[in-house]
Structures are given as structure tokens and as C-alpha cells.
Amino acid sequence: MTRQISFSAALNEAMSIAMQKDENVILLGEDIAGGAAVDHLQDEDAWGGVMGVTQGLVTQFGRDRVLDTPISEAGFIGAAVAAASTGLRPIAELMFNDFIGSCLDQVMNQGAKLRYMFGGKAEVPLTIRTIHGAGFRAAAQHSQSLYALFTHIPGLKVVVPSTPYDAKGLLLSVIEDNDMVIFFEDKTLYNMKGEVPDGHYVIPLGQAEVKREGKDLTIVAIGKQVHTAAKAAEQLAEKGIETEIIDPRTLSPFDEDTVLESVAKTNRLIIIDEANPRCSIARDIAAMVADKGFDSLDAPIKTITAPHTPVPFSPTLEDAYLPSPQKVIQIVSELIGDDSLQAIS
Amino acid sequence: MEKTQVKQPMLSKDKAVWMYRKMVEIRRFEDKVHELFSAGKLPGFIHLYAGEEAVAVGLCAHLRDDDYITSTHRGHGHCIAKECDINGMMAEIYGKATGLCKGKGGSMHIADLEKGMLGANGIVGGGYPLASGAALTAKIKKTDAVSVCFFGDGANNQGTFHEGINLASIWNLPVVFVAENNGYAEATPFAYASSCENIADRAKSYNIPGVIVDGKDVLAVYQAAQEAIDRARRGEGPTLIECKTYRNYGHFEGDAQTYKDEEERKTHLGEKDAIQMFRTYLTENDLLSDDELNAVDKEVQQMIEDSVRFAEESPYPAEEELETDVYVSY
Numbered sequence: 001m002t003r004q005i006s007f008s009a010a011l012n013e014a015m016s017i018a019m020q021k022d023e024n025v026i027l028l029g030e031d032i033a034g035g036a037a038v039d040h041l042q043d044e045d046a047w048g049g050v051m052g053v054t055q056g057l058v059t060q061f062g063r064d065r066v067l068d069t070p071i072s073e074a075g076f077i078g079a080a081v082a083a084a085s086t087g088l089r090p091i092a093e094l095m096f097n098d099f100i101g102s103c104l105d106q107v108m109n110q111g112a113k114l115r116y117m118f119g120g121k122a123e124v125p126l127t128i129r130t131i132h133g134a135g136f137r138a139a140a141q142h143s144q145s146l147y148a149l150f151t152h153i154p155g156l157k158v159v160v161p162s163t164p165y166d167a168k169g170l171l172l173s174v175i176e177d178n179d180m181v182i183f184f185e186d187k188t189l190y191n192m193k194g195e196v197p198d199g200h201y202v203i204p205l206g207q208a209e210v211k212r213e214g215k216d217l218t219i220v221a222i223g224k225q226v227h228t229a230a231k232a233a234e235q236l237a238e239k240g241i242e243t244e245i246i247d248p249r250t251l252s253p254f255d256e257d258t259v260l261e262s263v264a265k266t267n268r269l270i271i272i273d274e275a276n277p278r279c280s281i282a283r284d285i286a287a288m289v290a291d292k293g294f295d296s297l298d299a300p301i302k303t304i305t306a307p308h309t310p311v312p313f314s315p316t317l318e319d320a321y322l323p324s325p326q327k328v329i330q331i332v333s334e335l336i337g338d339d340s341l342q343a344i345s
Numbered sequence: 346m347e348k349t350q351v352k353q354p355m356l357s358k359d360k361a362v363w364m365y366r367k368m369v370e371i372r373r374f375e376d377k378v379h380e381l382f383s384a385g386k387l388p389g390f391i392h393l394y395a396g397e398e399a400v401a402v403g404l405c406a407h408l409r410d411d412d413y414i415t416s417t418h419r420g421h422g423h424c425i426a427k428e429c430d431i432n433g434m435m436a437e438i439y440g441k442a443t444g445l446c447k448g449k450g451g452s453m454h455i456a457d458l459e460k461g462m463l464g465a466n467g468i469v470g471g472g473y474p475l476a477s478g479a480a481l482t483a484k485i486k487k488t489d490a491v492s493v494c495f496f497g498d499g500a501n502n503q504g505t506f507h508e509g510i511n512l513a514s515i516w517n518l519p520v521v522f523v524a525e526n527n528g529y530a531e532a533t534p535f536a537y538a539s540s541c542e543n544i545a546d547r548a549k550s551y552n553i554p555g556v557i558v559d560g561k562d563v564l565a566v567y568q569a570a571q572e573a574i575d576r577a578r579r580g581e582g583p584t585l586i587e588c589k590t591y592r593n594y595g596h597f598e599g600d601a602q603t604y605k606d607e608e609e610r611k612t613h614l615g616e617k618d619a620i621q622m623f624r625t626y627l628t629e630n631d632l633l634s635d636d637e638l639n640a641v642d643k644e645v646q647q648m649i650e651d652s653v654r655f656a657e658e659s660p661y662p663a664e665e666e667l668e669t670d671v672y673v674s675y
Binding site: 034035036038041044047068069101102136137138307309312313315316 | 469606
């Protein structure tokens with residue numbers, strides 16, 4: 001069996017490999033090492049990132065390549081854009097995706113548009129790693145899933161992995177990509193373990209994966225919601241319903257074919273997306289299938305999302321906010337017209 | 346840093362008791378939250394204010410209910426000093442329906458608008474423009490209220506620092522910007538992350554007074570605050586006060602704090618402890634006796650225990666609350 005490591009360790013390994021391979025790869029962000037200019041720490045990190053994902057990298061590569069920044073998102077994200085376009089290949093950590101509020105101009109109006117505005121003369125090989133997701137009791141300003149916001153912007157690529165294996169292969173792919181990519185890491189997945197090969201491998205961007213095969217309905221799920229779908233699928237299988245689960249893995253570019261082929265087989269589609277519903281990826285996928293796969297559908301497309309509210313703090317409210325296997329089973333029972341399914345939830 | 350020489354402010358006995366009490370309330374509240382978090386009873390991210398009591402109390406001692414404050418992720422001390430309800434605060438940190446924000450905000454978003462407490466804030470540097478905006482209301486409505494913006498040394502490198510303070514200066518707004526320089530932005534020393542020796546030095550750029558005080562000395566803070574707040578109320582514009590202070594706990598609960606200097610830590614938890622220093626001043630100047638101070642300690646201890654009981658016995662919000670209060674109407 002391949003060794004098992006955590007989602008967090010898989011990401012750390014991807015960055016270490018990329019930095020060994022290419023001296024132009026640098027890291028920058030708030031406390032990605034921590035303890036800068038503290039005499040007794042030197043090349044030892046105090047934190048290694050707020051969630052410890054970059055631990056040990058400053059010891060491996062030194063403070064010249066692992067740069068702690070002031071709390072100045074507009075400053076260091078903007079600097080990373082220009083460093084990328086002038087010859088480096090930076091990995092910038094935007095601690096929480098919610099903090100994009102402090103630096104959106106540098107991402108949206110600068111980085112994302114340089115290549116197009118300059119007639120194809122610029123390249124921005126920049127990776128922005130950022131933490132997202134509810135379920136950590138981190139409240140409204142540290143729990144959002146803002147990938148739809150970035151997917152909306154031409155010039156940005158958007159990646160949302162759901163397993164340690166995908167996290168490593170996708171991050172290596174992203175670092176080596178010559179465009180600007182926003183790489184989303186769900187804070188509740190960091191400790192999840194899975195099989196991850198040693199060494200270098202890449203997962204191409206724009207390639208969805210069928211995580212589970214089935215013939216009765218298709219569920220497209222984003223990020224950690226792949227695991228919500230898997231739990232629901234287990235329970236549905238006991239009732240003889242075979243669910244196909246598709247993880248798009250990258251939202252921009254988006255692998256439409258894999259989704260359309262699955263819907264052509266199952267004729268039913270549910271999309272699980274823990275982001276807010278308006279102008280969401282869930283509705284984007286639903287619109288795409290309604291447009292290009294209408295003839296395949298035997299039932300309306302259903303979406304399971306957060307409500308149109310900020311993320312609440314209280315544990316009971318946050319649990320209600322998130323999609324759950326029970327909600328999935330309820331929607332499946334409505335789609336299939338079988339009330340007895342609800343008994344298993 | 347040298348101890349700031351202060352003129353002895355004329356503290357009334359009532360004011361002295363209030364200030365001592367608030368400082369102890371903050372310390373006991375934070376120690377209790379630390380204990381509860383360690384026991385796994387509290388959800389989410391917690392950032393404790395213990396050690397910095399003299400700043401919030403020295404400032405808020407001059408404020409009325411209709412004065413505004415903006416706070417930070419490390420906001421419990423500001424809430425207590427602005428007289429937010431302790432039971433409501435504790436319940437909020439538990440995520441209970443009886444919390445000041447009905448359990449929807451948590452530790453990082455406690456707010457009490459009736460007390461002029463415009464919210465703790467999860468975004469570093471989020472407060473400057475908000476403080477200026479509240480001051481704009483006061484100026485236009487001619488209420489003579491002032492606005493106090495608390496921020497950390499980490500936040501002094503955010504772009505909003507420049508924009509918020511510049512706006513307050515050109516419009517002559519009644520704001521006091523209060524830097525709580527505890528030496529570390531999360532795990533990064535102030536000296537590494539800031540191009541200036543003192544945050545107060547930056548006041549020059551905005552053509553406003555910049556004042557440095559020993560933030561462990563509540564009397565020094567009280568006096569500097571008095572001048573700045575009076576100036577703001579007179580319509581003479583903003584002031585930047587930098588309080589040199591120290592946080593006794595980590596950036597957040599769970600922080601191993603390997604970046605701190607051990608000697609520095611011992612000094613701040615020992616001889617430079619703000620509450621001990623104030624206590625010594627009060628007894629040596631015969632403002633309050635040890636018995637009186639001990640009685641306050643005891644009352645506060647009980648109050649904090651009661652708040653925990655109140656929070657634990659309170660219900661969680663009903664699931665229907667998830668979709669309320671997004672809009673006024675929709």
C-alpha cells in the first residue's frame with residue numbers, strides 16, 4: 001500500500017518538491033514561517049503558517065526564499081503578482097480567503113488582467129494558496145468559500161482539491177502553471193489522511209475525476225462536499241440506488257465533458273456546493289447542463305448549497321448552514337419520487 | 346522603555362474603583378476563557394486581551410455610552426471597558442442564543458451598538474475607516490460624541506491605516522486612534538514588520554499629534570486619552586496614541602509562543618503587570634485600601650463564575666435563526 005499522509009503534509013511536500021526543482025519558486029505570506037528576526041529562532045519557524053502547512057520549509061530553504069510578510073495583503077499579494085511577471089514563480093499564502101477583501105484589486109484588476117491587457121506579452125506564474133470553508137466555528141469573516149468570486153474573473157484559474165492525493169498533484173501542477181491560480185484549501189480537510197505517492201506527480205488542471213461510479217444519479221460535489229456526497233451514496237447504495245460522484249477539482253478551467261457524459265448515463269443531477277447559492281458554481285454548473293445536456297435530463301437539476309446568509313458562529317447554526325448527507329438523501333428521495341428513502345436519513 | 350513621567354491625574358475614588366474593577370474584570374474574564382477553551386468547552390478562534398487591560402480601561406474611562414469604539418479580533422477587553430454585559434459576552438463566546446449577537450458572531454465579532462461598541466473585527470485593519478465613519482456621524486449630527494479606534498501593531502501595516510487616518514485628518518473628525526503595540530503581530534516581531542521605530546511617528550504624515558505612552562501604566566494612558574478625547578470633542582481633530590504593551594497569552598489560544606523572549610515575558614507578567622502597578626499606586630496614595638480592592642476582586646470572581654453558569658445554562662439558537670437578520674427586509 002502507498003503510504004498515508006495528511007492533506008496538510010501532502011501540500012507541504014508539493015511545495016518542498018517545487019522549491020527543490022526550481023530556484024525561482026519562493027514562498028511569501030503572513031507567518032508562513034513566523035518568528036522573523038527573532039534571535040533564538042533563525043531558520044526555525046515559529047508557526048509554519050497559521051495552520052502549520054508550511055512548517056519546516058524555512059529550515060529547508062532559508063528566509064531568503066520563505067518570506068514572512070507584514071499584515072499587508074494588498075502589499076504582498078500585489079508584490080507577488082509583479083514578482084511573478086518579472087521572473088519569479090511565487091507561492092503567496094492569503095491566510096483566509098475572506099481576506100481577499102483587503103487585496104482584491106491586486107488580484108482582479110492587476111494580476112488577472114495583465115496578460116490580456118498587454119496583448120499576451122505578460123505571464124503571471126503565481127500561485128495563491130488560501131484557506132476556505134465552514135465547519136470550524138470560525139464565524140463570518142473566516143469561513144467563507146469564495147471560489148465563485150474568482151471563477152468569475154477571466155485570467156484566473158481556480159482549484160479546489162478534496163483529497164490529499166489530489167492536493168499534492170494539483171498544487172504541483174498549479175505551481176508549474178504559467179497563469180495565476182487561486183488554490184483553495186478547506187481548513188477542515190488538513191488532518192484528513194490518504195494515500196499519497198512519494199516524489200513528483202501532477203494532476204492536469206481542467207480534469208474532473210469520477211470519485212464513485214453509479215448509474216442512477218450524478219452528484220457533482222466541490223471540495224469537502226465530495227465527502228458529504230460519499231456518505232450519502234453509501235446509504236443510498238443500501239437502498240439499491242447507485243450514485244455517481246464527480247469531483248471537478250478545478251473550477252476554472254471546468255471539465256464540462258465529464259459532467260455531461262455522466263448525466264447522459266444517469267439522467268439526474270444534484271450539485272453540492274457549500275458556498276452561498278446566488279451566482280454560485282452550483283448554479284453555473286446547473287445552467288451549463290440545462291443548456292448542453294437538457295435532452296439527458298429526466299428530472300429537474302437540484303442544488304444543495306448553503307443558505308443565502310453569512311456563516312454563523314454558533315455550532316448549531318453552522319451545522320444547519322452546511323450541506324449534510326441527510327439533506328442529500330432528502331433531495332434524492334424527491335428526485336426519485338421515493339419517500340421511503342427518507343427513513344434512512 | 347523608560348517609564349513615562351505623568352502628572353498625577355486627579356482620580357476620584359469612584360473613578361479609581363471603576364478603573365480597577367474593569368481591569369480585574371478583563372483579566373479574570375480572559376483567564377476564565379483561557380481555562381474554558383483549554384477544557385474544550387469553547388468553539389472557534391479565541392484571542393485573549395490579558396496584559397493589555399490598561400489600554401482599554403485608560404481610554405474608555407473617559408467615554409460615554411454614545412461615544413463609539415471600534416475593536417479588533419482581540420476585543421474582549423474593549424467590550425468590558427465599554428461596559429458591555431459580561432453575561433451576554435460569555436454567552437456569545439459559547440455560541441448561545443442569549444449572547445450579545447445571539448450566538449451568530451462569537452468571540453471575534455462581539456458587538457453592542459447600544460454601548461457604542463461597533464464590534465470586534467476578524468479583519469486586521471478593518472476598524473480605521475469604520476471609526477472615521479462613526480466620527481463623521483458625530484460631526485455632522487453635532488452630538489459631540491467621539492470615536493476611538495483600537496488597533497494592534499500588526500494592523501499598522503494595513504493600507505486602511507493610511508486611508509482611515511488621512512480621512513479623519515482632512516475632515517477634522519473626532520477620532521482617537523489607539524495603537525496597542527504588544528510587540529508581536531501574530532508570531533512576527535513589530536521591529537521586523539514595520540519600517541518605523543514607533544507607530545506614533547507615522548502621525549506626522551497626517552499632520553496630527555502622535556503620542557507614545559507606557560501602555561502598562563493605566564494612569565499614563567488615562568492622561569494621554571484625556572487630552573486626545575478633549576481635543577476631539579472640541580472639534581480639533583484626531584490624535585494617534587501609541588500604547589506600548591504586552592499580551593500575556595499567545596496570538597490565539599493554542600499558540601506555543603516560541604517567538605517570545607523569556608525574560609521579557611517574566612518582566613511583563615511580574616513587575617510590569619498593569620493591574621499590580623495600579624494597585625500599588627492606589628494603596629500607596631491612599632485612594633483605596635487593600636480590603637476594598639480585595640472586595641472588588643471577590644465580586645468580580647463571582648461575576649465571572651456567574652457568567653459561565655449563565656452561558657452554559659442558556660440554549661443554543663433555534664435553527665430558524667440561521668436565516669434571520671441578513672437584511673432588514675428582503
